[in-house]
Amino acid sequence: MRRTLLILGLSASIAGSAQELCGTIAARCEQHITKQYIPDGQFYRALLQGDEQAEFNLTLFGGTTYRVAACSGESDGILVFNVVDKDGNVLFSNKDQGNAPYWDLAVTNTIDVKVEAGLDPTKAGSGCAVMLIGFKK
Amino acid sequence: MSVSSSSKIALGLGLGLFLAACGGSDTQSEKPAVDTLAVDTTAKETELLNVGGRIFSIPSPVQAALAMRKAGLKYRKELAAPLEKADPAVGKTAQSTLLGIYGADLAYATVHKDGQRAMATMQAIEKVGSKLELTNAFDRALLDRFKSNLGSEDSLLQFSGVAFRAADRYLKENQRNDVSALVLAGGWIESLYLTISDPAAANDQSIVNRIGEQKNSLDALVELVQTTDTANGAANIVAGLKELQALFAKVSSTYTFQEPVTDAGKKTTFINSTSTVTIPADQLKAIVTKVTDIRNLMLA
Numbered sequence: 407m408r409r410t411l412l413i414l415g416l417s418a419s420i421a422g423s424a425q426e427l428c429g430t431i432a433a434r435c436e437q438h439i440t441k442q443y444i445p446d447g448q449f450y451r452a453l454l455q456g457d458e459q460a461e462f463n464l465t466l467f468g469g470t471t472y473r474v475a476a477c478s479g480e481s482d483g484i485l486v487f488n489v490v491d492k493d494g495n496v497l498f499s500n501k502d503q504g505n506a507p508y509w510d511l512a513v514t515n516t517i518d519v520k521v522e523a524g525l526d527p528t529k530a531g532s533g534c535a536v537m538l539i540g541f542k543k
Numbered sequence: 544m545s546v547s548s549s550s551k552i553a554l555g556l557g558l559g560l561f562l563a564a565c566g567g568s569d570t571q572s573e574k575p576a577v578d579t580l581a582v583d584t585t586a587k588e589t590e591l592l593n594v595g596g597r598i599f600s601i602p603s604p605v606q607a608a609l610a611m612r613k614a615g616l617k618y619r620k621e622l623a624a625p626l627e628k629a630d631p632a633v634g635k636t637a638q639s640t641l642l643g644i645y646g647a648d649l650a651y652a653t654v655h656k657d658g659q660r661a662m663a664t665m666q667a668i669e670k671v672g673s674k675l676e677l678t679n680a681f682d683r684a685l686l687d688r689f690k691s692n693l694g695s696e697d698s699l700l701q702f703s704g705v706a707f708r709a710a711d712r713y714l715k716e717n718q719r720n721d722v723s724a725l726v727l728a729g730g731w732i733e734s735l736y737l738t739i740s741d742p743a744a745a746n747d748q749s750i751v752n753r754i755g756e757q758k759n760s761l762d763a764l765v766e767l768v769q770t771t772d773t774a775n776g777a778a779n780i781v782a783g784l785k786e787l788q789a790l791f792a793k794v795s796s797t798y799t800f801q802e803p804v805t806d807a808g809k810k811t812t813f814i815n816s817t818s819t820v821t822i823p824a825d826q827l828k829a830i831v832t833k834v835t836d837i838r839n840l841m842l843a
Contacts, residue, residue, distance in 0.1 A: 432712060444700045446603040447646070447707030448727070449715055464600035465760050466814070467610070467753070491816060497803045498812040510811040515818045516756045517798070538708070539600065543609060543697070 428534040431477050435536045438475035438508040443540030450537040452523075454478070459524040460535055468515040471542040475508040476500065476523055478533045482507035485535055487523040599763030601727040604647035605700055607734035607753070608654040614750050616741045618655035623648040624733065624842055629667040632674065636776045639722045640841040642671045642710075643729025649703055651737050658693035665689050665703075672710065675722060680710035721771040728768050728780060729841055731760065736838045739831045751827065755794045755820030761787060783837040790829050796820045 428451055439445055452460035466472055476485040483505035489498040497519065500506045505526055523535055624644045632638045645668045652660040665686060672681035685706055692698040707726075714723040735757065744750045765784045768777060801815040822830070 428716070436708075441697075441701060444603070444605055445704035445708045446600065447605075447704050447711060447730075448600060449708055449712035450600070451715070462600055463759065463763060465602060465756060467602070467606055467756065468818075470606065471811070489812075491800060492798060493800055495800050497814055497816075498805065502805075503807060503810070506810060508810070510809070512811055512813045514813070514815050516752070516820075517814060517816055517818055518759045540704070541603070541606065543700070 428536065431479070431534055431536045432538075434482075435475050435477035435507075435538050438477075439473055439538050439540035443473045443542055446539045446541065448539070450539075452535045453532075454523075454525050454535050455532040457524060457527065459522050460537075461520055461522045462537070463518065463520050464539070465516065465518050466511060466513040468513055468517075471510055471512045473508055473510050473540045473542075474521065475538045475540075476535070477507055477537075478525060478535045479530050484526055484529045484533065485523055486526050487521055487537070490520045490522060492518050492520075599760075599767055601731050601764055601767075602734075602757070602760055603704070604650040604730045604734040605654070605704065607647070607738055608650040610750065610753050611651075611738055611741075612654050614744075614747045616738075616743060616747070616750070618651075618657065619741065620652065620655075620657060620660050622737055622740050623651060623660070623664070626663055626667045628842060629670040632671060634776070635675075635722060636725060636780065637841075638671055638674050639725035640729035640732075640777075640780065642668065642675060642677075643726040643731070644733040644838075644841060645671065646703070646707055646726070647730045647733035647737065650700070650734075653696055653699045653703070656696060661699060662690060662693060677710045677713060679713050680706045721773065721777070724764075724767045724771040725777060725780070728764055728777075728784070731757075731764055732834060732838050732841060735834050739834060745824075745827060745831075751822060752820050754827070754830065755796070755822045758791045758794050758796070758820075761791050779840055780837065783833070783840055787830065787833045787837065790826060790833055793826045794820055794822050 432449065432451070450462055454460060474487070474489070476487045478485040485507070486499070486501050486505055488496050488501075489511065490496055498509060498511065500509055503509065521537065523537060525531070525533055525535070624641070626645075628641055629645070632641050645664055649661055649664045649668065652658075652664055665681075669681045669683075669686055672678065685702060689699060689702055692702070710726070711723055714720065714726075735754065738744055738750060739754065744754075761784070765781070765788050768784060769781050772778070772781060797819045799817045801817060803812050803814045803816075805812040
């Protein structure tokens with residue numbers, strides 16, 4: 407019984423630490439959605455290991471400039487993300503831009519896209535991935 | 544050394560807690576992991592995961608309000624949900640959807656520079672937020688900041704966006720994904736309701752297109768609400784959204800890929816692909832009716 411309580415206590419402590427860690431990453435990521443951008447009001451995160459990828463679907467409305475921020479680990483440039491259209495065409499990859507932690511997407515016509523995010527294997531083996539989106543008025 | 548059954552259960556619970564604390568455990572690896580900068584280039588089969596389990600991005604109500612303003616639709620503050628609904632709202636489902644509805648109403652009033660209504664709506668949001676234990680996001684300090692910036696539309700949109708994101712983060716970190724999903728559902732339905740309630744909307748092609756462009760968002764929303772509503776507390780709403788989904792199924796669209804252009808200096812990629820949507824007129828009428836029904840259900 408004592409061992410059970412000990413393990414539960416330790417596990418809860420680890421869970422708290424992980425949450426704190428994601429929170430720290432989120433706080434850093436929020437800095438990339440500067441005051442020129444209105445946050446979309448949502449928070450996206452995933453736990454990644456190895457070459458796992460997180461993905462989420464979104465509609466980008468025409469006539470809008472979006473900012474996508476993607477963060478993990480203790481510094482910028484650890485998360486690699488691709489923006490892919492419904493036909494599988496890669497519209498943008500931050501890998502081509504030195505793993506930029508944020509990028510703007512100026513959208514002419516409304517388009518449904520998928521954002522795929524994974525860790526740069528040369529920089530991290532696992533971690534909490536946070537993505538945030540803002541847009542210009 | 545062996546581990547007893549109760550210890551194994553405790554360990555399992557602990558690992559579950561750990562995984563949930565950093566993104567949810569629904570679809571993710573069963574292996575515990577810590578954030579680390581250690582290099583691990585071991586080749587593994589790529590596994591796709593949805594962010595936060597079954598989380599999708601739902602369009603911000605602010606974008607809908609901006610589209611309405613751009614199209615020149617008249618501001619009709621009587622369309623917004625009654626603020627007195629905040630007090631009697633009881634139960635997680637009613638409170639969550641009401642919070643989302645008020646969030647959309649807040650954007651509507653702010654974008655149309657109705658500071659007084661925006662402030663009153665923010666007070667109602669604080670009230671409902673408090674019932675949902677979201678005082679970390681909607682507190683007195685936010686109200687004060689809001690009040691002292693009533694003349695600045697940009698600041699108000701910023702404050703509300705940051706506050707709703709903080710609330711969403713808190714809910715997801717505390718495994719209250721059902722509440723998070725219902726807040727999004729309330730906001731999405733209210734935005735659509737405000738958009739379609741103006742008879743002029745049906746004659747404005749940009750607005751009709753915007754309605755049709757919500758098809759994928761609705762699919763995401765249905766999946767999101769349905770997956771997170773494990774207690775079936777929102778069964779009526781799920782049913783309504785599915786009926787709406789059936790109506791949206793008749794919306795057709797086209798997409799043509801165009802090569803994007805990247806300006807690295809400006810850290811911007813210009814996405815030039817083209818798309819069209821078509822909604823049959825009778826279908827649009829049916830959508831208007833169904834959206835109103837769902838909104839009434841949420842406000843009942």
